[in-house]
Amino acid sequence: MECIxxxxxxxxxxxxxxxxxxxxxxxxxxxxxxxxxxLIVPKKHYERITDMPHEDVAAVFTAVSPVARSVMTxxxxxxxxxxxxxxxxxxxxxxxxxxxxxxxxxxxxLGWSKRTITDDAELLKVSKLVRISQAP
Ligand SMILES: [Zn+2]
Numbered sequence: 001m002e003c004i005x006x007x008x009x010x011x012x013x014x015x016x017x018x019x020x021x022x023x024x025x026x027x028x029x030x031x032x033x034x035x036x037x038x039l040i041v042p043k044k045h046y047e048r049i050t051d052m053p054h055e056d057v058a059a060v061f062t063a064v065s066p067v068a069r070s071v072m073t074x075x076x077x078x079x080x081x082x083x084x085x086x087x088x089x090x091x092x093x094x095x096x097x098x099x100x101x102x103x104x105x106x107x108x109x110l111g112w113s114k115r116t117i118t119d120d121a122e123l124l125k126v127s128k129l130v131r132i133s134q135a136p
Contacts, residue, residue, distance in 0.1 A: 003095070008027060016028040018127060019067065021059070024040055024043060029100070034075075034104065035126050036071040036077065036130065037100065037101070039101075040064060040067060044056060046096070049097055052097060060099055067132060068103075075105075080101060082101055083099070083102065
């Protein structure tokens with residue numbers, strides 16, 4: 001089965017990887033709502049959170065706090081959203097479970113659904129700023 005996120009895990013497709021451990025990988029969203037928009041993904045393919053054993057759910061959500069802290073520091077964000085969509089009718093685009101960590105800048109109201117196509121140089125710049133030091 002063709003899966004973009006499985007390809008990133010297997011290094012068959014490039015991504016700006018910020019962190020990984022035995023169970024999860026975190027990388028910049030290619031279509032960010034704002035700079036530093038990061039996805040945390042289990043390395044095993046599951047479509048929905050309800051398909052996952054609790055160990056992998058725990059690993060994904062344990063990474064949320066250190067990823068959010070590091071991305072906020074790198075981007076100067078003052079707030080962030082955590083989101084996890086299950087199924088196309090809930091706006092899940094890639095059918096491989098993922099958690100969005102979306103940094104938010106002060107007084108900059110970007111919608112939830114308006115996405116931009118960023119260029120790779122911009123993603124590279126952001127990825128070099130992020131240092132995740134307290135990841136699990
Ligand atoms: Zn997959």
